[in-house]
Amino acid sequence: MESDIKLAQHNPFVDETHNPSLISWLKSANGHPSFPIQNLPFGVFIDAEQIPRCGVAIGDFVINLHTLGLQRIFSGKAQIGLEALRETCLQRFMSLGREFSVAFRQALSNALTDGSQHEMAVRKALISSADVSFCLPCQIGDYTDFYTSIHHATSVGKLFRPNNPLLPNYKWLPIGYHGRASSIHPSGIPVFRPIGQTLNADTQQPELTATAKLDYEVELGIFIGQSTESFEPVCIQQADAHFFGVSMLNDWSARDIQAWEYQPLGPFLSKNFISSISPWIITAEALAPFRVPPTNYQDRPEVVNLQSNENSLLGGFDIQMTCHIRTEQMRHQGIPAFKLSQTTFKHAFWTIAQMITHHTQTGCNLNSGDLLGSGTQSGPTESEAGSLLEITQGGQHPIHLPSGEKRFFLEDGDEIEISGYCESENGLRIGIGSVSAVIYPPKNTKPTQTIKPAASSDSALCHSDPVAHLGE
Numbered sequence: 001m002e003s004d005i006k007l008a009q010h011n012p013f014v015d016e017t018h019n020p021s022l023i024s025w026l027k028s029a030n031g032h033p034s035f036p037i038q039n040l041p042f043g044v045f046i047d048a049e050q051i052p053r054c055g056v057a058i059g060d061f062v063i064n065l066h067t068l069g070l071q072r073i074f075s076g077k078a079q080i081g082l083e084a085l086r087e088t089c090l091q092r093f094m095s096l097g098r099e100f101s102v103a104f105r106q107a108l109s110n111a112l113t114d115g116s117q118h119e120m121a122v123r124k125a126l127i128s129s130a131d132v133s134f135c136l137p138c139q140i141g142d143y144t145d146f147y148t149s150i151h152h153a154t155s156v157g158k159l160f161r162p163n164n165p166l167l168p169n170y171k172w173l174p175i176g177y178h179g180r181a182s183s184i185h186p187s188g189i190p191v192f193r194p195i196g197q198t199l200n201a202d203t204q205q206p207e208l209t210a211t212a213k214l215d216y217e218v219e220l221g222i223f224i225g226q227s228t229e230s231f232e233p234v235c236i237q238q239a240d241a242h243f244f245g246v247s248m249l250n251d252w253s254a255r256d257i258q259a260w261e262y263q264p265l266g267p268f269l270s271k272n273f274i275s276s277i278s279p280w281i282i283t284a285e286a287l288a289p290f291r292v293p294p295t296n297y298q299d300r301p302e303v304v305n306l307q308s309n310e311n312s313l314l315g316g317f318d319i320q321m322t323c324h325i326r327t328e329q330m331r332h333q334g335i336p337a338f339k340l341s342q343t344t345f346k347h348a349f350w351t352i353a354q355m356i357t358h359h360t361q362t363g364c365n366l367n368s369g370d371l372l373g374s375g376t377q378s379g380p381t382e383s384e385a386g387s388l389l390e391i392t393q394g395g396q397h398p399i400h401l402p403s404g405e406k407r408f409f410l411e412d413g414d415e416i417e418i419s420g421y422c423e424s425e426n427g428l429r430i431g432i433g434s435v436s437a438v439i440y441p442p443k444n445t446k447p448t449q450t451i452k453p454a455a456s457s458d459s460a461l462c463h464s465d466p467v468a469h470l471g472e
């Protein structure tokens with residue numbers, strides 16, 4: 001406790017907007033479990049005219065920033081920010097950079113504080129959050145998925161290499177691969193079970209079939225704010241300036257398609273059919289009180305370009321991440337969702353700043369609105385495993401649900417919900433939001449097809465050597 005207070009005193013990111021005793025004139029904001037005045041996350045909702053509008057969540061309401069922007073209530077950088085937020089997505093505001101995000105947050109916090117002269121102006125822009133639906137918060141140009149959880153990497157590695165689960169590069173660099181941005185969808189969009197090529201275990205022949213090993217991945221989605229320049233690596237001290245905020249991310253995966261396709265270039269169709277994100281982006285500023293030192297793992301090599309004092313002191317984030325399942329039968333019987341796991345992002349081996357620095361090391365530029373996936377987040381204990389691949393040990397040990405059903409992997413009608421929140425010892429709690437989706441049968445169902453192998457090289461094709469890792 002004492003060390004926490006000492007740390008908080010030295011957390012330069014914390015300011016008056018994080019004061020737990022700050023009270024809003026909007027009653028539903030005070031004590032709200034997700035959206036108190038200390039949070040102020042950004043999202044894009046559809047208004048009554050079916051036009052996308054930027055909004056901020058506060059209590060049980062959304063502030064329509066297009067409406068708020070009609071009144072010139074801010075000044076300086078905060079007003080420039082508000083004007084950028086009158087567009088139909090967050091891109092331009094995100095591109096302005098940290099100084100503008102900080103200025104806008106301070107101005108909006110003041111306007112929402114009890115006794116503010118701007119109460120009437122903000123009231124005119126309030127919409128009940130029950131009346132709105134959400135779309136993607138920005139144009140996600142590129143999506144990169146990392147593998148930052150050492151617990152996930154270790155437990156998945158153990159399935160293949162019980163004595164040597166971590167590959168030799170793991171502690172030297174944040175492993176990642178370039179993913180697919182076109183199929184990132186907002187929460188609520190159904191997941192149609194993908195059809196792809198898998199290896200039939202009995203015949204040892206590939207066939208085109210609906211995946212039998214559909215899985216979820218509990219991840220944090222990390223949004224890039226200000227763009228970086230081509231051929232200009234971002235040093236670790238500067239990386240945080242490009243971090244805009246986070247949402248919850250479910251990186252749906254088809255493990256049987258993955259097992260057959262992933263060597264030698266990594267996952268492809270097994271992860272490109274859909275990734276789902278929660279509606280709100282919780283800003284780097286809102287997350288300030290929940291910055292923590294990264295977990296002190298043993299045998300961490302000294303990688304000079306990925307280390308800094310700032311990163312060692314406050315590079316981690318204590319973000320709680322929970323995952324629930326509710327099957328069709330559970331819904332019919334009125335059985336509440338069943339918790340599959342809970343962990344925190346502070347267990348990640350690599351930090352957000354390290355991901356950004358490593359990504360740009362060769363000169364690759366990051367653009368405003370780009371999304372980085374944290375990789376499946378698992379913690380040190382069994383109840384913290386962030387995918388069915390880990391929980392069922394690759395489909396060997398089923399999960400038993402309160403309905404009497406069991407699961408090795410996901411079945412049609414199952415709903416997966418991943419949600420997040422941060423809580424501090426001084427009583428401050430903010431929600432990260434939640435992402436959920438229901439699984440449906442394949443959209444265009446076709447019978448299973450065995451693929452006729454080429455006359456010659458057929459047998460060599462079908463001996464997949466499971467040496468490396470699934471997951472991400």
Ligand code: MN
Binds near residue numbers: 217251375
């Ligand atoms: Mn992933």
